[in-house]
Amino acid sequence: GDGIPDPALAKELEFEKVPEFTGYLGANYSIPVGAEDTVTLRGSYAYTSKFYTDQLNRPWLSQDAYGLLDASVTFARGDSWQVSLWGKNLSDEEYVDFAADVGTLGSWVFGGEPRR
DSSP, rough: OOOOOHHHHHHOOOOBOOOOEEEEEEEEEEEETTEEEEEEEEEEHHHHOEEETTTTGGGGGGEEHHHHHHHEEEETTTTTTTEEEEESTTTTTOOOOEEEOOOOOEEEEEEOOOOO
């Protein structure tokens, strides 16, 4: 355009990286094992609704809604030590952490953490 900001257009745009809704649900369950030991099971789910990754709300730089599932199992020997096995993004959801339009060079898109 002419380089002059359009206030009417700005009113229609959504904030960058601000989803309309985010939610988190987590639960722990501890099981006594022996006199002082415990096994703790933990699970969580985090949901993020669609959002734009840039100020101009370019559709090709938007992130669709996604959810992340995490879980862990922890064995604790009293108060002296513990060991955990955990998994992040267990459903291996692909999502964008950062994206930018760099003009004639195209777009830079960096994904979020994969399953681990």
